[in-house]
Amino acid sequence: MRILIVSDAWTPQVNGVVTTLQHLVRELEGLGHQVLLLSPQAFRCRPCPSYPEIPLAWDLWRLGPMIEAFAPDCVHLATEGPLGWATRRWLVKRGLAFSSAIHTRFPEYVHGRWPWVPLAWGYAFLRLFHRPSGAVLVTTERMRETFADHGLVWLNLWRKGVDTALFRPLALPRPERPVFLYVGRLATEKNLAAFLELDLPGEKWVVGDGPLRTELEARHPEARFFGYRQGAELARFYEQASVLVFPSLTDTYGLVMLEALACGTPVAAFPVAGPLDVLEPGVTGCLDEDLGRACLAALELDREVCAEHAGRLSWRASALEFLARQPSLDGEPCLPDAQVADLPL
Secondary structure (H helix, E strand, C coil), rough: EHHHHHHHHCCCCCCCHHHHHHHHHHHHHHCCCCEECCHHHHCCCEEECCEEEEEEEHHHHHHHHHHHHHEEEEEEEECCCCHHHHHHHHHCCCCCCEECCCCCCCHHHHHCCCCCCCCCHHHHHHHHCCCCEEEEEEECHHHHHHHCCCCCCCCCEEECCCCCCCCCCCCCCCCCCEEEEEEECHHHHHCHHHCCCCCCCCCCEEECCCCCCHHHHHHHHCEEECCCHHHHHHHHHHHHHEEECCCCCCCCCHHHHHHHHCCCEEEEEEECCCCCHHHHCCHHHHHECHHHHHHHHHHCCCCHHHHHHHHCCCCCHHHHHHHHEEEEECCCCCCHHHHHHHHCC
């Protein structure tokens, strides 16, 4: 098939959406499909206000001819940004079907950054964007239930995976003192203060970047900030860490938790959506309203068990599940029922 994916998030951004799409494209092409990913790289962009590392495309009139030239069999809208909205408008005007995805809890993120914006407005925005979608893909059953409670429809499960060839136990020497690691964006919605203000033994390592980095480095000189790391270098950070600390209260999933587990590193987190869906409490992670207590308890977990748990997940299975959810442009399933039944979902 010819599959068009439209995303406002793409490289050089480093986040869960980009990671997911990179693996999805690779797996789809490996299955013999032709994929075009339209991102801000193909357009003129302006920096997002208050978050300049995110580019926002503005010469959106070029989008329609690009879609027509590719002539896709199905279209997937990965984000609710300018490109997502422009593609949605173009497809709806022509009566063409598409799928979409909710990768983040957008209303909670907006409310966290601008508390005066009611959560209800954020969910109204999501309902408006995804209403014409033939399949709204979400990562977990908990997400499906949450978004259904807020009035979203046509919700389908699309689980994520982990690259176990890259993220795996390497038997590297680890520091003598415990290392508590955070990996992700340094932004308000990630609740970094809940981790950095903890009184923990050993060291705190922070891998990532974002609008709060300068402020956090100044307030927490005891922590080590490494900036973004990717690929094998990131895997080494996971491997050398004693515990991955995941302080977010609003993430829908958290791919970094799977990556850490695949390297044998247990996770400490709050008992909220995301960690509750990824972790097996007391086995691969420790969940506690007291994050410091969770961090100390996670030191006692079996690293081999953590790696075995993550090893059962794959990006190929995730890509096959994505295919099974796709409507063609005329609204019919892209894959016949017989083919869907054969997929290892």
